[in-house]
Amino acid sequence: MIKTWRLDDARQTLALAARDGRCPEVVYWGAPLPQDEDLCALAAVTQLDVTGGMLDQNPDLSICPEAARSFPGQPGIIVRREDGTPLLPQFTLADDALQDNSLKIVCADLLNSLTYTAVFALDPQTHVIAMTAQLDCDRPLHLHWLAAPVLPGAQSSDEMVDFAGRWCGEFQMNRTPWSAGIRYRENRTGRTGHEHFPGLMVPCRGATNTSGEAFAFHYGWSGGHRMIAEELPDGRRQIQFGHAARMETAPARSFSTAPLYAVYSSDGLNGCAVSFQRHLRDRIVPWTNAEAPRPVHYNCWEAVYFDHNLDTLRDIATRAAGLGAERFVLDDGWFGRRDDDTSSLSDWEVDPRKYPDGLGPLIDHVHGAGMSFGIWFEPEMINPDSNLHRAHPDWALGAEDQILGRQQKALNMALPEVRAFLYDRIAALLRAHPIDYIKWDHNRVLPMPDAAQTRGSYALLDQLRADFPQVEIESCASGGGRIDFGILSRTQRVWLSDSNDALERLHIQHNAALFLPAAVTGSHVGPRRCHTSGRTLDITFRAWVAAQRHMGFEMDPRELDVREEAVLRDVTAWWKDNRHWMMRADILRLDAPDASVVAEQQLAQDGARFVVFAGRAATAAQIAPRPLRLTRLDPAARYEVQLRNRAEASHLSRGHLALKDGPVKLTGAALMHSGLVLPWSFPETMWVLEGRKL
Numbered sequence: 275m276i277k278t279w280r281l282d283d284a285r286q287t288l289a290l291a292a293r294d295g296r297c298p299e300v301v302y303w304g305a306p307l308p309q310d311e312d313l314c315a316l317a318a319v320t321q322l323d324v325t326g327g328m329l330d331q332n333p334d335l336s337i338c339p340e341a342a343r344s345f346p347g348q349p350g351i352i353v354r355r356e357d358g359t360p361l362l363p364q365f366t367l368a369d370d371a372l373q374d375n376s377l378k379i380v381c382a383d384l385l386n387s388l389t390y391t392a393v394f395a396l397d398p399q400t401h402v403i404a405m406t407a408q409l410d411c412d413r414p415l416h417l418h419w420l421a422a423p424v425l426p427g428a429q430s431s432d433e434m435v436d437f438a439g440r441w442c443g444e445f446q447m448n449r450t451p452w453s454a455g456i457r458y459r460e461n462r463t464g465r466t467g468h469e470h471f472p473g474l475m476v477p478c479r480g481a482t483n484t485s486g487e488a489f490a491f492h493y494g495w496s497g498g499h500r501m502i503a504e505e506l507p508d509g510r511r512q513i514q515f516g517h518a519a520r521m522e523t524a525p526a527r528s529f530s531t532a533p534l535y536a537v538y539s540s541d542g543l544n545g546c547a548v549s550f551q552r553h554l555r556d557r558i559v560p561w562t563n564a565e566a567p568r569p570v571h572y573n574c575w576e577a578v579y580f581d582h583n584l585d586t587l588r589d590i591a592t593r594a595a596g597l598g599a600e601r602f603v604l605d606d607g608w609f610g611r612r613d614d615d616t617s618s619l620s621d622w623e624v625d626p627r628k629y630p631d632g633l634g635p636l637i638d639h640v641h642g643a644g645m646s647f648g649i650w651f652e653p654e655m656i657n658p659d660s661n662l663h664r665a666h667p668d669w670a671l672g673a674e675d676q677i678l679g680r681q682q683k684a685l686n687m688a689l690p691e692v693r694a695f696l697y698d699r700i701a702a703l704l705r706a707h708p709i710d711y712i713k714w715d716h717n718r719v720l721p722m723p724d725a726a727q728t729r730g731s732y733a734l735l736d737q738l739r740a741d742f743p744q745v746e747i748e749s750c751a752s753g754g755g756r757i758d759f760g761i762l763s764r765t766q767r768v769w770l771s772d773s774n775d776a777l778e779r780l781h782i783q784h785n786a787a788l789f790l791p792a793a794v795t796g797s798h799v800g801p802r803r804c805h806t807s808g809r810t811l812d813i814t815f816r817a818w819v820a821a822q823r824h825m826g827f828e829m830d831p832r833e834l835d836v837r838e839e840a841v842l843r844d845v846t847a848w849w850k851d852n853r854h855w856m857m858r859a860d861i862l863r864l865d866a867p868d869a870s871v872v873a874e875q876q877l878a879q880d881g882a883r884f885v886v887f888a889g890r891a892a893t894a895a896q897i898a899p900r901p902l903r904l905t906r907l908d909p910a911a912r913y914e915v916q917l918r919n920r921a922e923a924s925h926l927s928r929g930h931l932a933l934k935d936g937p938v939k940l941t942g943a944a945l946m947h948s949g950l951v952l953p954w955s956f957p958e959t960m961w962v963l964e965g966r967k968l
């Protein structure tokens with residue numbers, strides 16, 4: 275007996291089958307199947323043969339693989355009774371409901387009184403499938419591991435790509451060939467982390483950014499995840515995502531995973547990227563006003579650090595506004611006695627030495643300059659050298675003799691009194707002043723992973739958002755240490771990296787675009803000599819790299835010379851002229867044939883215009899640039915393409931190139947298949963091509 279279900283949209287079919295009343299398996303996920311496809315026959319033909327050295331039947335690779343059914347790989351659930359007795363669940367299908375692109379499967383283990391519920395919700399516009407699993411019992415259990423619904427890994431894939439990184443070097447792509455055994459990523463730091471972005475891409479053989487089949491996954495949770503990509507002895511592959519193991523420290527009757535977001539694409543990694551970008555922007559991020567343009571930021575961190583002086587800040591604010599900034603963010607240093615990073619976290623009261631009349635005079639000045647005002651907090655943290663720690667040392671998380679991180683501990687966010695304290699301090703400031711933005715930082719890992727900590731942080735964010743719905747929040751954690759769809763369902767921007775080095779940023783934001791749309795991705799023009807890399811980069815490159823995402827400035831504007839100011843004003847004005855469509859555009863990674871070029875095309879959703887950013891990250895191996903092929907254009911349509919910044923061509927570009935003289939007109943077919951040859955350029959420069967459909 276086989277029972278089947280299917281979810282469909284224009285791009286894909288997901289088909290499940292339950293054999294003889296057992297827990298269902300995903301038997302197909304890929305290009306759309308005809309509506310009259312016989313799913314029972316499909317389920318039957320996807321069964322593997324049996325030969326020597328195998329069991330007499332192949333155990334199901336179900337959405338929750340069960341150890342008790344001889345499954346030869348990692349099970350979907352590991353759980354114990356309160357007294358420590360291990361349970362080996364064995365489920366039978368109990369109930370199912372298919373409606374409006376969503377499928378609910380309920381399985382029961384009557385012997386152990388367990389209920390397993392999986393929900394699949396397919397969004398036919400973004401093509402993202404969001405999946406969650408829940409485990410319920412009639413008595414408390416200790417949970418070791420609960421996987422979100424388990425999916426098969428593509429057999430036609432040779433390698434998988436997951437993500438690593440570090441401070442100032444987020445979103446590094448790791449390629450690992452599939453082979454027998456497990457590719458296991460587990461983040462036990464209690465924070466999403468620079469090192470562990472919870473994502474996986476599974477390109478099928480031959481897939482590139484722009485073509486071929488690919489699958490992608492993202493686990494939307496900020497407390498640290500576990501990923502298992504396993505090839506079984508019989509060759510089948512499974513992909514599991516969930517919270518890091520043993521994160522639930524107390525027994526409970528019910529446990530749930532965060533959503534696992536999964537995407538199938540038939541047009542390369544970009545198909546996955548566009549789905550995630552749109553889904554995040556249009557379904558997940560709680561915009562305070564989706565119609566309002568994203569404001570150009572000014573953040574004072576790399577200008578003044580902890581050295582706050584009202585006159586200096588006023589001067590900086592005036593200059594930033596003159597360059598085009600629309601929001602001024604007062605970073606770390608305004609509270610307690612915070613003169614460096616050794617003290618005062620948790621003492622969220624304005625420092626009267628620096629602000630004798632409070633923040634009012636600065637905020638008034640910022641508003642007078644036409645900007646809105648934002649402020650930095652690091653709510654979950656406490657310095658041992660703080661009034662709060664002296665009063666409530668027990669509010670800190672972890673052992674007293676723990677290793678500190680940036681001289682600080684985390685607060686125990688599971689404690690209601692800690693959340694109430696933080697709420698009161700933050701709310702008091704938000705009530706006292708017209709503040710419409712919080713940069714919410716989280717600068718250390720936790721002493722140990724604990725799901726209750728993440729739930730506590732989410733609860734505080736939710737309470738503040740409910741009471742201050744107009745305040746936007748940026749998720750920062752030493753740069754990109756807390757970026758995931760869980761935090762982004764409560765925030766509107768991420769500080770992608772503490773690296774304001776445009777060359778590093780070019781790479782980081784190129785890879786992050788596999789998941790993140792421009793509208794949430796902060797990118798700032800840093801100082802002439804980068805504070806985190808020591809590299810000196812020209813203002814044109816710094817400005818264009820920031821203009822690829824949600825633009826801002828973070829240098830001391832007093833360092834800018836006349837030319838730098840002019841360039842920055844010009845690029846910022848260009849960004850403002852284009853943000854109405856760019857912040858809703860799809861970011862498409864281009865397959866540059868030249869390894870030293872990092873190129874992307876931002877295509878308006880209506881296809882009527884695009885901009886290509888071709889960053890030259892290094893000198894090329896060959897003398898002349900190779901043609902850059904565009905993507906996703908209408909082959910029959912004609913486009914006018916012009917080099918927006920052709921005035922930046924160097925004197926070493928001596929040839930007569932059409933693009934250097936003015937716009938060219940070509941069909942989409944020519945732009946996609948022949949491509950465009952760009953002028954020779956120095957490393958650490960960017961060509962910006964604007965295109966319009968005629």
Ligand code: GLA
Nearest residue numbers: 575605606750751752753772
């Ligand atoms: C972290 C952030 C920075 C800045 C500092 C302030 O490092 O990532 O952007 O806010 O904290 O201390």
